[in-house]
Amino acid sequence: MTEAEFEALRVFLKSRSGLALSPDKRYLVESRLAAVCTRFKIDNLSQLVREIRAGRASALEKATIEAMTTNETFFFRDKAPFDLFQDVLLPKYLKERAATRRLRIWCAAASSGQEPYSLAMILKEAAPRMPGWHVEIVATDISTEVLEKARVGVYNQFEVQRGLPIRFLVKYFKQVGDQWQIAPEIRSMVDFRYLNLIEDFNRLGQFDIVYCRNVLIYFDANLKADVLRRIAHVMAPDGALLLGASETVLGITDTLTLDPAHRGLYAKTAPAAAPKKLAVGIG
Template sequence: MTELEFEALRAFLKARSGLALSTDKRYLVESRLAPVCTRFKIENLSILVREIKSGRSRALEDATIEAMTTNETFFFRDKAPFDLFQDVLLPRFIKERAASRRLRIWCAAASSGQEPYSLAMILKEASARMPGWQIDIVATDISNDVLEKARAGIYNQFEVQRGLPVRLLVKYFAQKGEQWQIAPEIRSMVDFRYLNLIEDFSRLGQFDIVYCRNVLIYFDIQMKANVLRRIAQQMAPDGSLVLGASETILGITEALTLDPAYRGLYAKSGTANSVGRTALAGTR
């Protein structure tokens, strides 16, 4: 693959998925796209790039994007965002949505489902405090392969050992040979949908809580600003956004405001939303 072909591939990935691939990631391209070449019986990466540029095969384009997408995730990843949900956000919205008894949550870039299922288990554990509530968890990803896995809710021993408390494994999973499948009651709580974040997602509706963790790091600043602005538009006036620990809005967008009390938590700019500074001040 020549430099010009590599640049053409970088441009394609950015245009179709938002992925801003740096020039030093050529080794990554070669290792991840070799199986795609084998699958489509393409002799080498140069021919693969030529086929992509021709626009003849949407299946090849999608496979290339999926191969270059990072799908690293595990149950209760980083712990703090889930403690935040359980101890701060959920009590707040139980109080503030008492009249409507409805809560809508969006997990963007949900990968193989561990994040939304982690939230679903927390909600299930709290169900006694929420009788008659309608809970909507929408989980989206650009990869159809990981969405298929997420819908099945089947994980191997290594995957269920990464972050998942044994108590929840025993309570909400059934062993199937060497694998574990999450209970139907938890699977039914999550609506998995295909979504490319660089495209319009207004059809998803309005959300009270948005988790968009560890995906913006793959976008350039302009794309980050665009996605964050549109996420803010989908948030309820008093809604909350949770980003990854290494992600920030600083110098990127003014559509959101950092909550100084909680790392990675954001509100819509110009709203009165102030998590933990009033009614929840005593819970810290």
């Protein structure tokens, strides 16, 4: 693959997925796309680039984007965002939404489902405190392959050992051979949908809580600002956004404000008060 071909791939991936690859990531492209070449019976990466430039193979384009998508996730990843949900956000919204008994949660870039399922298990544990509540968890991702895995809810031994408390494994999973399938009542709590974050997502509706963790790090500054602005737009006025531990809105957008008491938690920035007019007397 020549430098020009690598640059063409970088442009293609950024325009179609938002992924901003630095020049030193050529090795990553070559290693991940080798499997795509094998799958589509393509001789080499140069031919793959030619096929993409021709624009005739949508399946190949989709496979190329999915191969370059990072799907690292595990149950209760980083723990703190889930403790925050259980101990701070859920009690807050149980009180503030008592009249409607409705709560909407969005997990953006949900990958193979461990994040939304972790939230679903917390909610299942809280069910005795929530009679009559309607809670919707919408989980989205750009990869149809990982979304299908998420919908099935089957995980191997390594995946259930990463962060999942043993009591939840025993309570909410059934062993099937050497795999573990999450219980139907947990799977039914999550609505998995395809979504590309660089595209409009207003159709998803308004959310009380948004998890968008460890995805903005792959975007450039302009796209980060755009995605954050649009996330703020679909948040309820008192909504909450949780970002990854290494992510921030500082210096990127003023539509969201950090909660000083909780790392990684953001609220919509309150609109500035209109300046008061001075009264002018006429004597």
